[in-house]
Amino acid sequence: MRNHQREVKIDSPALRWRMRWLLDVGLAWSEYEIGVHFISSRRMAKLNERHLLHKGATDILTFDYGGNLRSGELFICPKVAAENAERHRVSLGHEISRYMAHGLLHMAGHDDKQAPDRQRMKRAENKLLRRLPSDG
Secondary structure (H helix, E strand, C coil), X not given: CEECCCCCXXXXXXXXXXXXXXXXXXXXXXXXXXXXXXXXXXXXXXXXXXXXXXXXXXXXXXXXXXXXXXXXXXXXXXXXXXXXXXXXXXCHHHHHHHHHHHHHXXXXXXXCCCHHHHHHHHHXXXXXXXXXXXXX
């Protein structure tokens, strides 16, 4: 887990603990190699345009490298997370935890392109977040 941005202050130790819980307990993955990168809105906008052909920053991009070992990277934009957390009246830590769960669910095979799939994925996210202990 690396913080490459200075736009929004994040609690890296707490987020690291939550990510470990999601991987080891929530999803019970025995082997994995996951990189988590917190990046600026400017860098996120560039990645979003390059890989998804979408303009502007987004909350999370997931890169699943597949193979026998669960392997991939999550790129999360804390600035977008902070805006969404305020809009949804939740803590920044909760919002970022949702993004981490979302990215991992993509790596587990969930898709959110169609409405029914999006609803299934949202239910899976909510289930993980309800089980996630509030403190590490």
